[in-house]
Amino acid sequence: MSIYADHAATTAMSEAAIEAMTRCMREYYGNPSSLYRIGQQAKEVLEQAREDIASVIHAESREIYFTSGGSEADNQAIRSAALAGKKKGKNHIISTAFEHHAVLHTLEQLKTEGFEVTLLDVHENGVIRPEEVEAALRPETCLVTVMYANNEIGTIQPIREIGAVCRAHQVLFHTDAVQAVGPLSIDVQAENIDYLSASSHKFHGPKGVGFLYARKGVPLLPLINGGAQEKGKRAGTENLPGIVGMAAALKETVAERDAEAVRLTGLRDRLIAGLKEIPHSALNGDAEKRLPGNVSFCFEGIEGESLLLLLDEKGISASSGSACTSGSLDPSHVLLAIGRVHDVAHGSLRLTLGRENTPEDVEYIISAVKDVVSYLRGFSPVWRDLQSGKTPFIL
Amino acid sequence: MALYSEKVMDHFLHPRNVGVIEDANAIGEVGNAKCGDIMKMYLKIKDDIVEDVKFETFGCGSAIASSSMATEMIKGKPLSEVRTLTNKAVTEALDGLPAHKIHCSVLAEEAIKSALEDYENRKNAGNQ
Structure with a gap:
């Protein structure tokens, strides 16, 4: 008897993803930044994956940035919004007490850099209240970051309502959607999400790859400096097999x-x-x-x-x-x-x-x-x- | 690599001397539920020999294995020997514990020490 019941930790790779990755490794080994044909073919595969992923969350493909996973996406989104806020004299961030450590530890770090952080009560049922987000807003609030669904107790947060509050007050809104992308239907437009983090291996894709959705026009700073990949927001040659596997796994998950x-x-x-x-x-x-x-x-x-x-x-x-x-x-x-x-x-x-x-x-x-x-x-x-x-x- | 040695798993899956001694004349309890470990040792001492020993443990795999191993190491032994049992000896007998689990073997040593203290207190109370 063998029963895997830890899908919030990771998931088994989808066959469709393995096939897509194997094919990619065999046929599209070119560097997407190279101008010759095999490079450009790899570039096409990369952009197709970006488009496929964008459509799942109702984003535009230019709003999708590939990362090494959910933690990197969380770090980049929060840090970008925070530093942009600081430049305008805004140093307050609102989050919740039960975020993933990728968020909580980034906020801890920002506190040492002069930021103030309010962690909202998550109540006995593990669901935060949008009116408490609104009440916690201050003139100097630069970011609200609330997870889409909790990784331990699985509670789904009122993201649409929080998005509306943030939009009404013109405060940037990030959601760590690592547990939600795949099982839940997400619409970044309708839900007024400015940044969203996702991780491939939670929806039967490969490990070590994920993405950040950043609405066009929102502040975005690179964590990794170097080449001009990902429009200069994430240097380093793209993990093409991983990205292709992630897109294939996501398409399959969404279909069913x-x-x-x-x-x-x-x-x-x-x-x-x-x-x-x-x-x-x-x-x-x-x-x-x-x-x-x-x-x-x-x-x-x-x-x-x-x-x-x-x-x-x-x-x-x-x-x-x-x-x-x-x-x-x-x-x-x-x-x-x-x-x-x-x-x-x-x-x-x-x-x-x-x-x-x-x-x-x-x-x-x-x-x-x-x-x-x-x-x-x-x-x-x-x-x-x-x-x-x-x-x-x-x- | 497994989290625990085969010895630890053996003592965890098949703990020796589990239970309660109703007429124990030495009882030791250490740890607290807040930290996630409580160990309780029941000893029956006669003529300065640990005739019987049983334990109850609330805790992780290595806490249960450490309790089990410690009871085996003191059963039938004279108190002079029991007093010298260290957590290091328990850990070694288990073929080692992960670094962050060493405190489980410390609890086992402390539970026995606490039972011996209880024994002395009872004896002194009886002599008065």
């Missing part, structure tokens, strides 16, 4: 998106219902405003890493926000941000379903998690104290 969303939502809700039968457990994040494949739970009285290792023994690949899996003493900042106390956040489990998962997988996962949680509780001193009434249950 609506049917897949319905199917995965069904699997997700069955998995949630099954895991809820475990006493003293709780779903993390809003039950409805969440990604089709995301299931995130906390189980009281156990620790997440041992849970993951035992699930791995049963053939299930999953992840956790416990301290022991993060390599630090604190559990996931996302779980703490939605108000889970440390004791409970250590016992978290994230299962993210995707293309290969079946209803049988879900039933197997439910029964395996039930077994493992009850086994671990069987010799947990924390569980003993909860059961005996020595300490009160939290969940």
